[in-house]
Amino acid sequence: MLNRDAQLSAKIFADDIEQTPTRDGFGTGVVEAGRADSRVVVLCADLAESTRAEWFQKEFPDRFIELGVAEQNMAAVAAGMAAAGKIPFIASYAAFNPGRNYEQIRTTIVLNQMPVKICGMHAGVSVGPDGATHQMLEDIGMMRMLPGMTVIAPCDAEEARKAVITAATTDGPVYIRFGRAPTPVFTTGGTPFQIGKALTLFESESPQVAILSTGSLSYTALVAACALSEENIESIVLHIPTIKPLDIEAVLGVVRRAGRVVTVEEHQIAGGFGSAIAEFLAEQHPVPVRRLGIQDQFGQSGEPNELLEHYGLDALHIENAVRALFKMAY
């Protein structure tokens, strides 16, 4: 059953549940962060509208900095502004930020310990028609390899809003990943969010499989778990917005109970969220693990939902993976 403490939306399975892209959570969150702290500035590389940086620009025109199509400069200028006392958010598509400016992030922000908040938009295949060049699938891996980096993939626009506000008050660099396509807003203002804390969404009496997921696919994982419970396949869904630092207590807690793990992410299975879980469990608590994500390939043009289905990231594919693991004798 649903975790009451998560205070999920009353409309969670209703047809008219609000559908909003997580990037909108950046837009609203960064405006709130800007109101709370005049040191917050937003830097943008010619994508003010689609990153929603424009919402900040409208309220704080003097604290919005347009860099043009220059993501490397954006990262290093932000490092300089942070050195001069600002709290910069840098926003562009994840394919370029951190895809293009990785070294500037590594040297001038992370090694330099500057409190720059890196916002990667249009992550995952659900970008849709723009195709593989713009569907960033390696950003979690790139960012989580960096020492001291915080990496967050919010599950909906509301959690994205909270993540942005929290990042502004957190020392050090933070990477937050956002999606382009509208997805269900299933958490509420009352749903807890804390960097480094996982959230149980769904929990059966005696779960046999733990579904660990990140990003907006956590909703899909929840839908799958509910469907499986109808056929008496008991599971637990742990949404893990912070991929680094990982909430190892929560992970160990559910894995000890369930004994088998399916991970779900809109990212390459190599190096990303599933890898982080598998690495941790291999050393601390080895159990059977199946990683759902992009299987070592690039995306392509299409509508978000057909792409998610094609790459095996819809509810049916998650159910099949759980069923297969559930039946496995070990």
Added chain:
Amino acid sequence: MILTDEQVHALEKKAESIRETIIQMLVAAGSGHTAGSLGMADIVTAFYFHILNHDPKRPDWEERDRFVLSNGHICPVLYATLAHAGYFSKEECLTLRKFGSRLQGHPERMRLSGLETTSGPLGEGLSQAAGMAYAFHMDQLKDTTCPSSDDGHVVSFNHGRRVYCVMSDGEQEEGNTWEAAMFAGKNKLHNLTAVIDRNNIQIDGMTEDVMPLEPIVDKYRAFNWHVLEVNGNDIPAFIAAVDEAKAIYEKPTLIVAHTVPGKGVHDIEFDYRWHGKPPTAEEGKRFMKEIRTMSGKVPHEYA
């Protein structure tokens, strides 16, 4: 401000001592960048002993000017100068590149106070310096609208904070440098002064053979910069150029400082093979002797 002969002489003696320290630390380290470090000794001396508003006892003093070294590989000259200025002991210079040292092979801000940034990968210092200059400019504008300055009088306490960025000529080959140049030009960052160490050498040879940079002055002018050219081994001429930069209000200023790589040691001057190698102990002794012998014989216009 015109320097007196005594001031010029004192700065030149200081640069000479700093060159000696550079040789000592490179010999002790057994690796490191000799040519650029020696070539820039005059300019870095001018910064820390005349130009910068700074306080070695308070490296994190908010009101200090910022000195951003973009080409981090010439850090021996920065470390030696910081030590001579009193940020840390000169003995510590001999720990350069050693395990556990605060003086890393390329400078890291988090390990050594007095450094404004972490650098080594080329082409990103100008962006960071521009970010600092932009932020200071924002704060200055904000201060002019604060209640205490209703009469329009600028009461900004940070009115004078300036940002300086030293770059190599080789790193003008990095695309990021031009993104930064465009940004600074667009925003008329007059509180930003950049310096290119125009020594014409890079690792694989002469810059104009590897990838021609000329006409570098015209290029920056086209990006809306005020550009000056000076002899970078002439301390008073360099200081005069910085003074001019301070007087320019509508643009950032670039000083193309023509320096002699390996300056002070005749045998290695202009030899690109000395870009990235240190002297041996034997060579070190000879170089030190030469630096001392040349003392006072280095001609400059004001002598």
